[in-house]
Amino acid sequence: xxxxxxxxxxxxxxxxxxxxxxxxxxxxxxxxxxxxxxxxxxxxxxxxxxxxxxxxxxxxxxxxxxxxxxxxxxxxxxxxxxxxxxxxxxxxxxxxxxxxxxxxxxxxxxxxxxxxxxxxxxxxxxxxxxxxxxxxxxxxxxxxxxxxxxxxxxxxxxxxxxxxxxxxxxxxxxxxxxxxxxxxxxxxxxxxxxxxxxxxxxxxxxxxxxxxxxxxxxxxxxxxxxxxxxxxxxxxxxxxxxxxxxxxxxxxxxxxxxxxxxxxxxxxxxxxxxxxxxxxxxxxxxxxxxxxxxxxxxxxxxxxxxxxxxxxxxxxxxxxxxxxxxxxxxx
Ligand code: SF4
Numbered sequence: 513x514x515x516x517x518x519x520x521x522x523x524x525x526x527x528x529x530x531x532x533x534x535x536x537x538x539x540x541x542x543x544x545x546x547x548x549x550x551x552x553x554x555x556x557x558x559x560x561x562x563x564x565x566x567x568x569x570x571x572x573x574x575x576x577x578x579x580x581x582x583x584x585x586x587x588x589x590x591x592x593x594x595x596x597x598x599x600x601x602x603x604x605x606x607x608x609x610x611x612x613x614x615x616x617x618x619x620x621x622x623x624x625x626x627x628x629x630x631x632x633x634x635x636x637x638x639x640x641x642x643x644x645x646x647x648x649x650x651x652x653x654x655x656x657x658x659x660x661x662x663x664x665x666x667x668x669x670x671x672x673x674x675x676x677x678x679x680x681x682x683x684x685x686x687x688x689x690x691x692x693x694x695x696x697x698x699x700x701x702x703x704x705x706x707x708x709x710x711x712x713x714x715x716x717x718x719x720x721x722x723x724x725x726x727x728x729x730x731x732x733x734x735x736x737x738x739x740x741x742x743x744x745x746x747x748x749x750x751x752x753x754x755x756x757x758x759x760x761x762x763x764x765x766x767x768x769x770x771x772x773x774x775x776x777x778x779x780x781x782x783x784x785x786x787x788x789x790x791x792x793x794x795x796x797x798x799x800x801x802x803x804x805x806x807x808x809x810x811x812x813x814x815x816x817x818x819x820x821x822x823x824x825x826x827x828x829x830x831x832x833x834x835x836x837x838x839x840x841x842x843x
Contacts, residue, residue, distance in 0.1 A: 527557040529730045530579070530698060535592035537571075537578045544802040548574040548587065550754035553828075558697075561724060561731040563745030563762065565738065565777065567798055571754040572734045573622065576700045579732075580617050581609040596698070615645040618696040620687050622703040627687065628675040634661070634686050635671035638693050645694045660689040663726070664719060681712035685719065692727060699731045705740055717743050738781045742766060750774045753799045753809030760834040770836045773810045808839065816840055 537549035549571045556562045564572040577583050579594055581601065594601040596617065601609070613619075621627055629637055638657035642648060648656070658668035664685040675683055684704065691699060704720065705713040721744060724731060735741050741748060742762060749759045750773060758771040769775045776794045796813035805811050811821040820839050828835050829843040 528555045529558045529560075529597055531555040531593070531595040532575075532579075533593040533595065535575065535578065535594060536590045537574050537583055537587060538590045539587040541586060541802075546587075546801040547754050547804065548801060549578065550804075551592070552749075552751070552754075552756045554749050554756065554759060556730055556732070558730055559724070559728055560747070561733055561745045563741035563748040564732060564734045564751060565736070565741055565748060566751035567777075567794070568736070569798055569801070570751040572751050573702055575751070576619070576702060576732055576734055579698075579700065580613050580619060581606070582613075582619070611645070614641055614691075614696065615694045616696055617698040617700070618691040618694070619700040620684075620691045620702065620704050622706060628683055630675050633672045633674055634678075637686070638690050641690050641693045656693065657689075660693050661686075663692070663723070664689045665715075679712075681708055681716060684708065684716060688719065688723070692723060692729075695727065697728075697730060699729050701731060701733045703735055704733070705735070705737065713740070720744055738766070738778065750777065753804050754801060755809060755837065756828075756835075757810065757838070758834055758836045764833055768832075768834075770831065770834050770841055771810075771838050772814050772816055772840070776813075808837075 532552060532554050534551050534553055535549055536547070536551055539546040539548055552575060554562065564575065566572055574583060574587070578589055579601070581604070583589065589602055592602070601612070604612070628634070635654060635657050638660055639650065639653040642653040642656055643650070658671055661668045661671060666682060666685055666689070675686070678686065701720065705716050708716060717740060723729060733741065733744050745762050747759065747761050748765045750757045750765070750771065752773050758765065758769065758774045765774065766778060769778050780794050794813065799805055799809050799812070805822065807823050808814070808821045808826055811817045814821065818839060826837045826839045828837040829841055831841055831843050
């Protein structure tokens with residue numbers, strides 16, 4: 513175990529469905545190695561939802577894509593484990609991962625509405641997923657597709673409609689119906705409400721929360737919108753510079769952020785009480801992923817930085833239920 517690795521085994525339970533252990537995803541560019549994800553550790557229990565937050569480029573999406581081996585060259589997983597229901601996914605072949613994707617673990621991608629095939633009706637797009645993973649007749653797959661549409665609040669009378677006949681929110685519902693069509697146990701939601709207006713966003717969150725209960729889903733939800741995370745996630749991991757800075761239950765993290773980056777991130781978000789005040793920005797910029805600072809990655813922007821912060825990467829310690837990587841915090 514590296515010195516900054518979270519001691520994961522401390523909080524594993526028989527209920528754990530996904531364990532990520534010291535995961536590294538590096539991108540090999542001509543200019544150098546981009547350590548997009550650099551040794552992250554967390555776990556998610558069955559029926560639990562983890563929110564991943566952090567500024568753009570902090571590694572949230574890469575971390576989520578690596579779970580289903582969707583990181584494309586020149587990026588690849590260079591270390592660590594992804595244990596799903598007791599089985600390590602990292603050594604799996606592409607064939608094995610294709611069988612798992614959609615069936616056991618599914619993803620709703622960022623800007624998902626653009627991922628629909630514009631020249632294929634939505635019924636066919638749902639049935640394709642079902643037929644790929646299950647030994648069912650075409651008629652049975654179409655019947656299931658109808659139920660899937662009803663499940664996400666779209667009348668099955670629209671089953672032969674094409675994507676251009678739907679609004680952005682309806683297309684997102686279709687994407688969720690495709691992603692859940694084979695009853696996966698684990699769902700990755702990457703910015704599922706981005707680009708939707710406030711009313712449609714609220715409907716989408718309500719749909720996601722209902723589906724989580726109806727289908728007993730375990731999930732990761734990535735969002736830059738802290739209110740979306742607050743409404744959907746049991747716990748939160750704060751990422752910065754490819755690392756996790758803090759993890760805690762959602763309420764506890766929002767009420768009492770311990771890491772200076774978590775404090776800055778939450779402090780920059782307009783409070784619900786303040787109405788629609790503009791999002792403040794955190795002074796400075798995230799580290800260049802090719803050459804991050806040698807010690808704490810937040811050090812150049814941290815108001816509390818000390819000499820040790822420049823020299824040594826902080827250990828992750830547990831305090832009051834939070835896992836925090838900061839030299840200010842001791843257990
Ligand atoms: Fe700030 Fe040092 Fe903590 Fe990093 S380790 S967040 S620089 S106090």
